[in-house]
Amino acid sequence: MSLLEKAIQSAQQSEIAFSKFIKPNDTGSTGAHQAGFHLHKSSWPLFFDTAGEKGSNKDHFATIKWQDDFETTSRFIYYGKGTRDEYRLTRFGKGFPYLTDDNVGDLLVIAKKSNDYFEAFVLSSDEDIEDFFTALNISSTETNGIIPKQLAQTAENRLIECFMQYINALAVDFPPTLEIATNARNCYINSYGITPAQIKSNPDKQILKWLETEYDLFKTLENDRYSALIKKPFSSVEELVVSANTILNRRKSRAGKSLEHHLEEVFRISELIFQTQITTENNKKPDFLFPNIEAYNNPDFDENNLILLASKTTCKDRWRQILNEADRIKTKHLFTLQQGISKNQLEEMKQYHVQLVVPKAYISSFPPEYRADIMILEQFVKRVNETQD
Structure with missing residues (x-):
């Protein structure tokens, strides 16, 4: 093991x-x-x-x-x-x-x-x-x-009610990740009365709330879909393993795209011009390119106004994957939910021109002497806005 x-x-x-x-x-x-x-x-x-x-x-x-x-x-x-x-x-x-x-x-x-x-x-x-x-x-x-043993029971009643209305109306057992992310976000926004102005003014707080809500919605969906399965004994170890692997693989698939979906909504509400998963050199596909591939392929377009953003929930090892995603863009921005990175790795990121972007609440998890060099999401949005004025 x-x-x-x-x-x-x-x-x-x-x-x-x-x-x-x-x-x-x-x-x-x-x-x-x-x-x-x-x-x-x-x-x-x-x-x-x-x-x-x-x-x-x-x-x-x-x-x-x-x-x-x-x-x-x-x-x-x-x-x-x-x-x-x-x-x-x-x-x-x-x-x-x-x-x-x-x-x-x-x-x-x-x-x-x-x-x-x-x-x-x-x-x-x-x-x-x-x-x-x-x-x-x-x-x-x-x-x-x-670590909660089950879905937190302290969630607002109206949020849970929104979850169940969505789940009961589903025509499939598990919808695509984008649909789950979108409906979780809508449930949160509607339940707590969040306005576009609030999202614009504090995207760092809102994206964490959206992620938390999506996890809660997915837990609720799993409990609903698997309730009958877990009540009956499995006929063999093989059947148990197959069921467990199906559950775990579905969780991984959802989590892998979740962050990117919510970032896209922040950028949309912030009225930024961007494209996702477009192809650059060597068939690379950055998560976000600002403003678009046409500007990137235009040799007369100011390179200072081209911005790449990758999104990775954790990045201790994977940050190097973004280094060759867009040759024209020297500084690569990386949004992550990683809480804390060693000084050695932060120095290496700086050497390779990787600019970290993290939620504001996570800044304190990084060494004090490096915090000024790390952007929060609100600062990143403002930086992109400046290039698109």
């Missing part, structure tokens, strides 16, 4: 599980007072019976088995004295290998097996991280917290 499979199984079979992207603040590269994994306040049920109270510290020691390999006796601690108000996981012993700068951007998974015994995994590759999200049916926006 691979490390990824072990991490998935551990999270699925645990009492409670947690995930987060490792950030500079965890490794100590920000110059913080100590290294140790910072845990979101909502994650306290992972290791305490009650939440920490301001004015006092409390801790809990437990054995953690890492990568199904070695164990540490580590300390879950709440710091509440003085100005502090935070949870951390500390004490790993000398030579602990997962608190280095190179681990920034990796995914940490912690699974509770009992009050005093946990299993933890660190996933590094883009593929492993995305496959973990797919298997647990969560999105990158749902990290840094408890």
